[in-house]
Amino acid sequence: MNEVEPSIVSTPAGARALPGGLFTRATAELLASLVARELKSRYKGSVFGFLWALLVPLFMAFIYVMFLRLLVGRGVSVEGIIVGVFAWQYTVQCVQGGMTSITSNSNLVRKVFFPRILLPVAVTGANLVNFLLSLIVQFAVLAVLGASGGLGIGGALWALPAVVLWLTVFNLGLALLLAGANVHFRDTQHLVGVLLSAWFFVSPVMYDLSLVEPFAEGRPWLMPLVWLNPMTGLLTAARACVLPDVELPWTLWSTAGLLIPALLLGAGVAVFRRAQRHFADLL
Amino acid sequence: MAGDSGQAAIIAEGLGKRYRVRGMAAPTLFGSLARLGRTVPVPEFWALRDASFEIPRGRTVGVIGPNGSGKSSLLGLVAGTITPTCGRVTARGRICSLLELGAGFHPDLTGRENVFLNAAILGIPREDVRRRFDRIVEFAGLREFIDMPVKHYSSGMYVRLGFAVAAESDPDILLIDEVLAVGDVAFQLRCLDRIRDLQRRGRTLLFVSHALQTVEEFCHEVFLVHKGSIVARGEPAPTILRYIREFMGEGGPVFTQEFGSREAEIAGVTLRGADGREAGVLETGQAMHVDVSWRAKRRIDRPVFGFAIKTGNGFQVFGSNTQLAGHPVDAIEGEGTIRLSLDPLALMAGNYMLSLSIHSWDHAQQYHRREDWYPFAVRNNTGAPGAFFLQTRWSNPPAAAT
Structure with missing residues (x-):
């Protein structure tokens, strides 16, 4: 026994592992294993396997483009929709996977001590890997569209990592909040399903802000509200990174909206830590 | 206190766990909203109360008691999966709980992938697992099935692999909850061998069992738990006797x-x-x-x-x-x-x-x-296997006259 022995100290404030707490090598290895499990199990047994991670957002984008062309006509760029749908899918998967990350592992949570926070973090991590791979497809599609007379790729590409990071911060915050909430209130799942579809329509996923701006005339409260939805800033930023002629306006309200992910992550961690004390009792 | 606790593997101080009985339904958001502002008395009960004990390193402690007496809560508290309502428990050294073997196995992953995953969950460094992998598979007796998804395993194979990972992980503290009653007889014997081996190497064991003869055979000390309290503790034989007299048979859980x-x-x-x-x-x-x-x-x-x-x-x-x-x-x-x-x-x-x-x-x-x-x-201390003990005698036959 040359190293300091690990201990688990359990008090009404929760169980803690000492020394090192959360940031140890063992935790990193466990996180890597959980991410790998998440990715492996998702596509095992399916014919296309990992390709689904790329095909799903592509199909979604295709469907949206077709319908929008039918309903709205011209006005929204195909490229804009593709970028929007890919990023939106990332958030949706984190919300859905994160929400059930504790309840679907109830066996584990009730029987073995390990940092529970790793479960929603692993879901987010696995979806991040998926998202990064889907970005390759996204660029390929944009390039093909560009070669056939589309917008092509351009914009503040250098800022893309920052946008991905910020989107991940937002998604992780949501996953943490919902993971804890779903253990304590099982109707979270149903509520979130409804809210997600409402959120889809109020976020500029299959439209961009040029479509909203006409409505804002004479309604000074509308644009601040739109910008306070963090998804507005994130999607616009994602488009500004890869598409020419899209800009993220830095106004008071867009900045406020883009601060929300950080606040949400902070709240998510705090809420999760409180909620996890009762996981074993409620599962 | 500080001097003593250096030797103790598990220390519990005034440990208690209270549950609120919410009825049969799962908690719902609307249910909580409906209750808001009204004070509905929620019935509660103590699954464990005022438990204070120290278990020195290298000791094997058995926990016995009627069903629902708080045995499993005690183990869950020590394992850190259940948060105490009051008090404090410290477990020193790497804990491995055999509370449910194969918890965390993913049905779609192969045995091999699950071994690594399960080991990571139990806090075993990846490098160690790689080194012990062959022994784990050997112990589980699953060599030809190790690359098959575990959803095709029988329940016995599942449990064997789970036990093999846990046992080969060589924990400092092993928590066992009535899991040795699974698998075939040969595997059970191997499990018991493994436990003896861990005892020899000075590991600390805490185990819940209804198999009183196993408790008496393996434990240095026995805790008798009833209605959330540790009502007696001491040498295995007298504590087991007290349990049998007070809580089993007449007035106990057995239908007489x-x-x-x-x-x-x-x-x-x-x-x-x-x-x-x-x-x-x-x-x-x-x-x-x-x-x-x-x-x-x-x-x-x-x-x-x-x-x-x-x-x-x-x-x-x-x-x-x-x-x-x-x-x-x-x-x-x-x-x-x-x-x-x-x-x-x-x-x-x-x-x-x-x-x-x-x-x-x-x-x-x-x-x-x-x-x-x-x-x-x-x-059975005779070492003889079988369904019954037959009295036998071996001798040289009288020299046959030729």
């Missing part, structure tokens, strides 16, 4: 029945081992004495005392009486004791139930019959 006219009654029974001392766990191949005290309200001529032994799951092993055994009793009146001896005891390790009866010589009159009345456990 009584019949008869009660003109003559079985007033009490004492089980004694070969040394004549009262015991709750008897030994295979040694003598077992059953002292039956009786009470007769009037003179009864030629009564018959009978007994039957069943296994814990109701299979009748043997039954006889004074009539069949050729030991007729002339008459009884007042009070007295009769001794039944089983020498050598042919039962193998396990939990058993003793039934006793008094009836008339012609079986027409049942005076008193206590069915499944008195529980006891048997431990």
Whole structure:
């Protein structure tokens, strides 16, 4: 026994592992294993396997483009929709996977001590890997569209990592909040399903802000509200990174909206830590 | 305190766990909103209360008690999966819980992938698993199935792989909750071997079991838990005896029945081992004495005392009486004791139930019959396997004349 022995100290404030707490090598290895499990199990047994991670957002984008062309006509760029749908899918998967990350592992949570926070973090991590791979497809599609007379790729590409990071911060915050909430209130799942579809329509996923701006005339409260939805800033930023002629306006309200992910992550961690004390009792 | 605790593997101070009984339904958001502003008294109960103990490193402690007494809560608290309501528990060293084998196995992943995943969850460095991988597979006996998704495994294979990972992880503290009653007999024996091995290497074991003979055989100390309190702790034999006397059999969780006219009654029974001392766990191949005290309200001529032994799951092993055994009793009146001896005891390790009866010589009159009345456990120290212990003798045959 040359190293300091690990201990688990359990008090009404929760169980803690000492020394090192959360940031140890063992935790990193466990996180890597959980991410790998998440990715492996998702596509095992399916014919296309990992390709689904790329095909799903592509199909979604295709469907949206077709319908929008039918309903709205011209006005929204195909490229804009593709970028929007890919990023939106990332958030949706984190919300859905994160929400059930504790309840679907109830066996584990009730029987073995390990940092529970790793479960929603692993879901987010696995979806991040998926998202990064889907970005390759996204660029390929944009390039093909560009070669056939589309917008092509351009914009503040250098800022893309920052946008991905910020989107991940937002998604992780949501996953943490919902993971804890779903253990304590099982109707979270149903509520979130409804809210997600409402959120889809109020976020500029299959439209961009040029479509909203006409409505804002004479309604000074509308644009601040739109910008306070963090998804507005994130999607616009994602488009500004890869598409020419899209800009993220830095106004008071867009900045406020883009601060929300950080606040949400902070709240998510705090809420999760409180909620996890009762996981074993409620599962 | 500080000096002592350096030696202790597990320290609990005023540990308690209270549950609020929310009824059958899962908690819902709307339910909480509906309750908001109203104070609905929520019934609560203490699964464990005021538990304070220290378990020194290298010791094996058994936890026994009736169902629902708080045994599993105690283990969950030590494992860190259940958050205490009050108090504090510290477990020093790497803990591995065999609370549920194969918890965390993913059905779609192969055995190999699951071994690494499960090990990571148990906090074993990846490098160590890689080194021990062959031994894990060997122990589980799953070499040809290791690259198959575990959803195709039988439940026995599942459990074997789970145990193999846990046992090969060489934890400092091992928590075992009634999981050794799975798998085939050969695997169970290997598990017990493994546990002995861990004991030899100075590991700390805390284990919950209803197999009293295993508890007596393995543990240095036994905690008796009842209604959330540790009501007794000490040497295995007397603590197990107290458990059997107070919480099993009559008034305990076992369903016992009584019949008869009660003109003559079985007033009490004492089980004694070969040394004549009262015991709750008897030994295979040694003598077992059953002292039956009786009470007769009037003179009864030629009564018959009978007994039957069943296994814990109701299979009748043997039954006889004074009539069949050729030991007729002339008459009884007042009070007295009769001794039944089983020498050598042919039962193998396990939990058993003793039934006793008094009836008339012609079986027409049942005076008193206590069915499944008195529980006891048997431990096998002979090392001989099988269904029964047969008394044997080996010798050189007399030299045959040629």
